[in-house]
Amino acid sequence: MFFGGFNYYGNSFEQTYRCYPASFIDKPQLEIGDKIIMPPSALDRLASLHIDYPMLFELHNAATERVSHCGVLEFIAEEGMIYMPYWMMQNLLLQEGDIVRVKNATLPKGTYVKLQPHTKDFLDISNPKAILETTLRNFSCLTTGDSIMVAYNNKKYYIDIVETKPSSAISIIETDCEVDFAPPLDYKEPERPQTSLTRSNAPEQAHHDLQNEAEVEKKFTPFVGVGRRLDGKPSKENTPSIGSSVKDNKSETIDGTKRLSPSNSEGSSSRQAKGKLIFGSNANRTPKEEPKVAPKEANEQPEKKEEPKFQAFSGKKYSLKG
Template sequence: MFFPGYGYHGTSFEQTYRCYPASFIDKPQLESGDKIIMPPSALDRLASLHIDYPMLFELHNAAAERISHCGVLEFIAEEGMVYMPYWMMQNMLLQEGDTVRVKNATLPKGTYVKLQPHTKDFLDISNPKAILETTLRNFSCLTTGDSIMVAYNNKKYYIDIVETKPASAISIIETDCEVDFAPPLDYKEPERPQPSAPSSSTPIHGAEVEPPAEPKFSPFTGIGRRLDGKPSKHPTPDSLPMKGPTMATNGVKPATTNNSQASSSKQTAGKLVFGSSRSTAAGKEAQKGQAKEPKENSSKTEESKFQAFTGKKYSLKG
């Protein structure tokens, strides 16, 4: 069926109107919900159709390919015009006087909706759940991808509809709907403190790191100097022998090996000779030499070992 002048046809309602914000007819209460104001001719057409109540509509902006859903508050607009909340026009990318397609729709009752505030300020409200419940009482439906506006304490909060179930558009009239919140768009996770570098005593993989060895203190090491200015007979630490008393100190040359012992060693090289007269004589002479100078050999051995505060005494008188 076709109604001349209005463009109505078929068994469903579908009409194109020019949209304007609610401020044009002094209806500020429209801004707190999702309902629009339509002309009286739309009511006549809807009354002749078998449609579900409450009346829900699909809004389509063909120029921007945006689709949303809404309810209706009154039928008092001028013919060919509709008035809607300004936040809804922003959501639909509509300007004053743009055309919008309005079509009746049937939506399932919602069971789940996920919301995401634009800013963290909404979470600072003392009771955001109560404020949201009060605001959604003025809404008829929710559509995934829309951004609704919540007004509280002279401030506007925008919230995205992230997800709806059981469909992408749901009715929230007289239904129990589970509400979930996603982190706000400007939310940033706190930075985790970086672990400090392990100290030298901290075990790594079950093993302890040993600190570097400190140099040991060696007492009475250095260069000796005489009080009378004469050169010291004691050698410097650099000239001291590293191992064994094989080098004599105090300027005394090391004792040489007995000539007889050297000659006997040459004679018996590679063989062991028992009862040799030469070796016996050489052994006796060595014993005599050791008996004559036992004190000198013992003093040389003791002098080869460095001991603190040992040496000869000198008089300052010379």
């Protein structure tokens, strides 16, 4: 049957057109959705065939054997031409001016669809489910194998239609459809932590740990130093050698004053004046009396006699009677 210069067969609509992207006309909203713009003659034929609404069509690229489905937005295109979203032309592998066959179709209402974003950026949106629901309101149908485009916040996100039920092409107009998401194409699983050491390597690792602990113990030696007593005496643990015993007799006390060695305590006590109090090992010292200097070594020259020092209570006696 020939109608208005175009061929229509029986009770179905089927015609070939040259396709062009939506950027050729002032219809930017055409990119958000899956609807095409057809010539007025197509509307006349569809009306005469009593095609059910909503009108759905099958798009077929005979050169690449690619098939997709779409709806219709308006019938204002030039005769022999149709305009469609650019992402649909990419799905069908069509270039500007290529021939595409358009045929009316009846699709079942969808019950399930599985989607897979191209990038994980889509999942970073605050509410991707709400954005997807809003975008799919502009769609009439979905076809397994297609990649739809979702525009949000001046950015385009592409999503693959992985699976649809109950058929490979479904209508999503006025239907409750379950939606499932597959991991994004650029998603990478996090690296698993390294497993623990095997039993064969466990003894070697334990031996290595013991060696490390031994080295640490060698390096760290607490309480290292020379012990000193508070009374100025030399420590028993650090007993000096015989050769240095003479010099040790001149050792100083903690406050810097010199003291007599224990070997000279007997000789000095004989020179102690009578009537003086004696306290412990410092019997050679009197109150307010300065310590005497220990004798020098035998091989040294004798020292000159020191002038008599001041001694307390050594003056004359006087009686109160006169």
